[in-house]
Amino acid sequence: MRSTATAGRGLTTVLFLVYLAGCTSWEYHEVSPERVIEAEQPHEIRVTLSGGERVVLQGPVVRNDTLSGLAVQRHTAEPFAVPVEEVAAVEVKETHGPPQGAIAVAGGVVALLAIVAVISMQDMWN
Numbered sequence: 001m002r003s004t005a006t007a008g009r010g011l012t013t014v015l016f017l018v019y020l021a022g023c024t025s026w027e028y029h030e031v032s033p034e035r036v037i038e039a040e041q042p043h044e045i046r047v048t049l050s051g052g053e054r055v056v057l058q059g060p061v062v063r064n065d066t067l068s069g070l071a072v073q074r075h076t077a078e079p080f081a082v083p084v085e086e087v088a089a090v091e092v093k094e095t096h097g098p099p100q101g102a103i104a105v106a107g108g109v110v111a112l113l114a115i116v117a118v119i120s121m122q123d124m125w126n
Helices: 002-020 033-040 100-125
Strands: 023-029 044-049 054-063 066-073 076-083 087-096
Touching (some): 033 087, 044 066, 054 076
Antiparallel strands (some): 044 087, 054 066
16 A cells, blocks of 8 residues: 555656646737737736736737736736737746646556556565
8 A cells, every 4th residue: 555655646746747847938929019919819917007016817818909908916817908009918828838738648558557556565475
């Protein structure tokens, strides 16, 4: 039973390290919010307003001349709208690191190794 718990911890550790290998950062876009949203259809953007304030918007949409979405601050999200002309910069969160397929394959390999280890440990006790 102890070897199963150890294998589970090892699997969790490896998957966590693979997850950490992917980094996220905000990438600046020199085009208008309309073009960014149309081209990339991001789930989340960060806008810098002409006054210098930064706002993270989930589900951004541009209708007419207004950018709107849910402004996220810590653990709250409130409706937010601003005229597009007041947007000084647009950034999209980009993920850099191993693709999701690589993470899935690594997880499968680690799971297989854990199963082999558990079977080997059971054979040693019998």
